[in-house]
Amino acid sequence: FTSTLLDKLKADNFKATFFINGNNGGCIYDNAEVVKRAFNEGHQIASHTWSHQDLATLNKDQIKYQMKKLEEALVKILGVKPIYMRPPFGSGVDKPLVMSTLGELGYKVVTWDTDTNDWQGRTTSQCLNEYRNASPPPNSHIVLNHDTIKNTATNMAPQAFKIMKSRGFKINTVGECLGVTDPAKWYIKVGAPQTRDNTWVCKDSDITGP
Template sequence: MRFRRSLPTHSASAPAGTVRRAGWAAAPAALLALALALTGCTRVHTTSPSTVRQEAGTTGKGAFGSVDCRKAKCIALTFDAGPSKNTAKLLDVLKDKQVHATFFLLGKKHVERYPDMVKRMAAEGHEVASHTWSHKILPEIDPKEIREELRRPDDAIERITGRRPTLVRPPQGRTNDTVQEIAREMGLSEVLWSVTAKDYETSDSALITKRVLDQADRDGIILLHDVVPGPTSKGYRGTLKAVPDIIDALKKRGFTFVTVPQLLAPGTPQPGAVYRP
């Protein structure tokens, strides 16, 4: 039997990106059900990388790359919302550090504007995935729009790289049963995270680095961003500067950087599943 963690996700009436954890597991079942009904929450079941590996046993077909995360202390570095004019410098850093990452790309104004960066990501061994077409909050739109948000970036990425993405990160990590069912139909797995630097809030590279290092653990999935900020945005300016320090510090702690599919190997991402350490 597959072990899954239950993660509450919220409707449009709840604050964006809010996740409640503490205290819920201990609540009586009836009280918990009432609370979920009143807040508009549904239970989203997530599966950890270690569970995927354990279930795959020795017969799984996932690609290890250069490391077996059943034995090594692995962590996945992921970037949302690119590509952008910042991407070339970021790819230079990753190449210099010999680290492969997973890029969750936006279609509108990003993939369509920087196809050469998408092609370079794939050519240099990074996992190219989707962050939807225009960053709409998926549980807040109708099923037809959800399908378009998932289909259009995948079509564009496949045209550029020759490979259709199998992973998607829902904006703000917001998902529900409808999103999962549509993702399953479209052959997509959802990927959340365990480490966030909130680099959309600060340009302080030292703070971004500290936040990542404070949260990093084995099988972790680190969320950072690739987008150059607008004139009024606080975030992303310090991310590029922080990445080399994050990589160096975590390597000193014995971590090996892998893509999300490598983190699951010898298991493979399953359509409709939601992965989170």
């Protein structure tokens, strides 16, 4: 469904931030072309960990695994290592171990202030009410949606764009909202993508690591 959302974003000339998993209900390598398209069209690619584990329940080595395993995939596919990450469930932001480990790895943690809860099967109208009820400009909002949900990508999000635009909001990436206008500075590392080989796979055994 992400390709449909990218079509809508392109038509409206909006940029978004995609927080990406590696092995969570699908494999990033199987969707490499979609990830490349989003990146090449100017959207921000950020980390949502390798396999969507609750970081607050992990030890330091496990947290590092979740971050580095996804880094490995993004470097292969795009040649970049992101600076920004969103913790699964928003969990761990109050845990010193989580925050210090992410900091050591060079990450800036992003959460949200407006949640459509689209993953709970809410109706389009219920989701759109979050946009209608968000405090108006000059207030800014980080809104959480899931492009892996068909209704969000194909129906709700395009309507949300119209609502926010009509209310005077500018739809931007997280980086731009933070004043970082140079896309290269959304990443710790920027290089050339790699050629697909037999390491571009996900396994059940790599979900939680060694």
